[in-house]
Amino acid sequence: MRSLLTHLDRRTFDLIAAREWPGAQRVLPRLTRSANHGLLWFGLAAGAAALGGRPMRRAALRGVASLAVASATVNTLGKRSVRRQRPLLDTVPVIRQLHRQPLTSSFPSGHAASAVAFATGVAMENKWWGLALAPVAASVAFSRVYTGVHYPGDVLAGAALGAGAAFAVRGFAPTRAQLAPPARPRAEAPALPGGRGLVVVANQGAGQRSGPRPDRAEEVHGVLPQAEVTVCGEPDGPSLDKALEDAAERARALGGALGVLGGDGTVNAAAAVAVRHGLPLAVLPGGTLNHFAYDLGIETYAAAARAVETGEAVAVDAARFRAGPHLEGRQFLNTFSIGAYPELVRIRERWAGRIGAWPAGVLAAWEVLRTAEPLTLRINGERRAVWLLFVGNCQYRGLGFAPVRRHDLADGVLDVRVVHGGRLARTRLLLAALSGTPRSTPVLGEARLSRLRISDLPAGTTLAFDGEVAHAPSELTIDKQKEALTVYRLLPE
Numbered sequence: 001m002r003s004l005l006t007h008l009d010r011r012t013f014d015l016i017a018a019r020e021w022p023g024a025q026r027v028l029p030r031l032t033r034s035a036n037h038g039l040l041w042f043g044l045a046a047g048a049a050a051l052g053g054r055p056m057r058r059a060a061l062r063g064v065a066s067l068a069v070a071s072a073t074v075n076t077l078g079k080r081s082v083r084r085q086r087p088l089l090d091t092v093p094v095i096r097q098l099h100r101q102p103l104t105s106s107f108p109s110g111h112a113a114s115a116v117a118f119a120t121g122v123a124m125e126n127k128w129w130g131l132a133l134a135p136v137a138a139s140v141a142f143s144r145v146y147t148g149v150h151y152p153g154d155v156l157a158g159a160a161l162g163a164g165a166a167f168a169v170r171g172f173a174p175t176r177a178q179l180a181p182p183a184r185p186r187a188e189a190p191a192l193p194g195g196r197g198l199v200v201v202a203n204q205g206a207g208q209r210s211g212p213r214p215d216r217a218e219e220v221h222g223v224l225p226q227a228e229v230t231v232c233g234e235p236d237g238p239s240l241d242k243a244l245e246d247a248a249e250r251a252r253a254l255g256g257a258l259g260v261l262g263g264d265g266t267v268n269a270a271a272a273v274a275v276r277h278g279l280p281l282a283v284l285p286g287g288t289l290n291h292f293a294y295d296l297g298i299e300t301y302a303a304a305a306r307a308v309e310t311g312e313a314v315a316v317d318a319a320r321f322r323a324g325p326h327l328e329g330r331q332f333l334n335t336f337s338i339g340a341y342p343e344l345v346r347i348r349e350r351w352a353g354r355i356g357a358w359p360a361g362v363l364a365a366w367e368v369l370r371t372a373e374p375l376t377l378r379i380n381g382e383r384r385a386v387w388l389l390f391v392g393n394c395q396y397r398g399l400g401f402a403p404v405r406r407h408d409l410a411d412g413v414l415d416v417r418v419v420h421g422g423r424l425a426r427t428r429l430l431l432a433a434l435s436g437t438p439r440s441t442p443v444l445g446e447a448r449l450s451r452l453r454i455s456d457l458p459a460g461t462t463l464a465f466d467g468e469v470a471h472a473p474s475e476l477t478i479d480k481q482k483e484a485l486t487v488y489r490l491l492p493e
Contacts, residue, residue: 263287
């Protein structure tokens with residue numbers, strides 16, 4: 001049986017070598033060289049990460065991880081387990097042959113494994129991008145036979161290993177589609193075909209972009225042509241607060257909903273107005289990070305538009321901090337923090353427009369690490385010295401080993417994390433600051449609470465909430481408003 005398969009493999013190789021393939025002579029040798037050491041796939045991943053949004057970056061990361069696993073498997077197990085000589089080049093036209101012939105075992109094909117692993121990994125995050133890559137991956141795999149460096153069986157085995165590597169990565173780090181639908185309660189919201197009855201406030205200044213900023217009204221009308229749009233954030237335009245109040249009044253008169261296009265700070269302000277007026281909120285992610293929208297499952301304007309048109313909505317929690325238990329206070333949808341992180345946010349925002357969000361974050365973390373000191377305060381009556389007090393609206397969970405998102409936005413809890421002062425305190429601060437939302441480590445105190453009291457705050461202390469910075473009073477109470485906000489979101493089938 002083995003000899004028969006070997007004979008068929010070599011016979012197929014000879015048939016491919018003898019056949020004329022129109023146009024392939026100019027394309028396939030160059031394509032196979034471009035895929036050496038995975039350079040083609042790393043280049044595509046880098047371009048996707050730089051030019052695409054968060055879904056594209058996630059797909060690129062999964063593709064690279066799958067490629068890395070496939071490459072390691074081929075080079076450590078595959079080629080060492082099966083020693084097979086490369087094909088003889090007698091039947092392959094010289095013009096097709098590579099200038100430098102590989103010397104490793106012919107079985108399996110590393111190029112085919114990397115190509116299929118990358119394309120399959122990307123497809124697991126987004127099937128359309130995966131389908132677009134499939135012809136390129138198939139061409140790279142075929143080019144290995146066309147140029148005479150592999151038998152067809154080597155390529156098929158490499159492709160199988162590549163697909164297996166992508167599935168192995170998915171088993172270790174599940175895709176968003178694999179995660180069980182969160183236990184968010186459904187809520188009533190009007191269906192607004194074409195956006196009729198939706199009044200959107202679009203923040204022209206939201207997001208970190210180079211070059212001219214897009215027309216925000218045009219962006220909204222591209223997905224919801226009948227929505228009413230007010231643009232704020234321009235020198236001659238209305239303030240955000242006034243625009244939101246006017247939009248809420250108009251939405252109530254129409255019997256519709258309030259919409260917002262902007263980043264987390266803008267969305268937070270809109271959510272407070274929506275709760276006060278009893279309106280559902282439509283969130284179009286137009287900021288730099290868009291934590292709330294992404295955790296909600298809204299990653300594109302189109303996804304938000306489909307939910308608005310079908311009337312699909314959920315109830316989510318809001319958190320609030322107040323100077324006293326009986327005062328109104330301020331609301332936050334994502335995170336609240338005291339200590340080093342507000343200073344980090346302030347420095348990061350100062351530099352983000354010049355050098356980009358991530359480099360500015362690293363610069364801010366270094367500056368804070370160099371100059372900050374622990375803050376002494378009371379947490380639920382207990383005196384503590386802390387570098388950082390972090391409070392999340394709902395529990396932050398992990399994807400793999402890293403806590404990067406919330407799975408449930410209506411779980412009724414505050415996710416409290418404290419970076420304590422003491423030995424190695426500056427190292428702890430750096431690790432917490434660079435992670436954006438502090439990670440769970442042995443040096444990090446954690447609790448899940450419904451209420452938190454902070455007192456004895458030194459004068460001049462600042463706090464941060466949803467990316468905004470403000471002065472802190474001497475005493476604060478943080479609690480939950482369970483299922484306070486109705487927000488449009490496509491529901492799982």
